[in-house]
Amino acid sequence: MKIFTIVGSLRKESYNMHLAKTMQDRYKDKIEIEIADIRSLPHFDQDEENNPPQAVKKFKESVASADGVIIITPEYNWSIPGVIKNALDWASRVDKVFIGKAVMALGATPGMLGTVRAQMHLREILAAPGIQAKILPPGGNEVLIGFAHQKFDEQAGQLVDEGTLSFLDSKVEAFIDFVKSEAH
Numbered sequence: 561m562k563i564f565t566i567v568g569s570l571r572k573e574s575y576n577m578h579l580a581k582t583m584q585d586r587y588k589d590k591i592e593i594e595i596a597d598i599r600s601l602p603h604f605d606q607d608e609e610n611n612p613p614q615a616v617k618k619f620k621e622s623v624a625s626a627d628g629v630i631i632i633t634p635e636y637n638w639s640i641p642g643v644i645k646n647a648l649d650w651a652s653r654v655d656k657v658f659i660g661k662a663v664m665a666l667g668a669t670p671g672m673l674g675t676v677r678a679q680m681h682l683r684e685i686l687a688a689p690g691i692q693a694k695i696l697p698p699g700g701n702e703v704l705i706g707f708a709h710q711k712f713d714e715q716a717g718q719l720v721d722e723g724t725l726s727f728l729d730s731k732v733e734a735f736i737d738f739v740k741s742e743a744h
């Protein structure tokens with residue numbers, strides 16, 4: 561199962577990128593995770609949407625060919641970072657590669673609320689007419705990692721908190737089932 565993964569932080573020691581790398585390694589026997597090169601995407605420009613820059617073409621092809629997409633978002637000022645919104649804006653135009661795509665959202669923050677506000681916004685955006693992704697339904701399936709500084713080994717660049725890892729295991733299983741059930 562091919563899962564394209566978008567991480568909304570460009571920071572070298574990003575908790576959210578550490579989470580993506582942890583998942584890439586931990587679930588490698590079940591899913592193949594490719595991490596998007598989000599830094600390569602230029603700002604959205606509607607004049608270029610019909611023939612976008614190469615990096616955008618590559619990004620859209622990766623979304624289109626994936627069985628599912630994981631979006632790992634930091635919370636910036638109670639919302640998603642601009643780099644994720646920018647990527648979604650590109651993806652929402654012309655060939656609209658997210659329509660019907662199974663998506664799972666996760667996020668990590670040192671703060672207490674675990675990116676809940678960012679993920680609420682993300683869910684609204686993913687329902688927009690040009691996107692219409694199929695997001696793993698809420699109700700126990702939200703992965704909100706608060707107090708990240710206590711749960712990651714920053715030197716190893718890995719999520720190490722056992723309780724969070726076992727919760728994540730069950731949510732990844734739920735997403736794999738969701739991807740299979742949404743496949744058409």
Ligand code: FNR
Binds near residue numbers: 569673
């Ligand atoms: C933040 N941070 C933050 N945290 C939070 O829980 N809610 C918020 O609204 C914000 N707002 C915010 C804005 C901006 C511009 C920055 C740079 C940071 C803190 C943020 O969660 C923290 O820096 C994380 O470590 C960012 O994620 P990465 O880079 O570790 O993946």
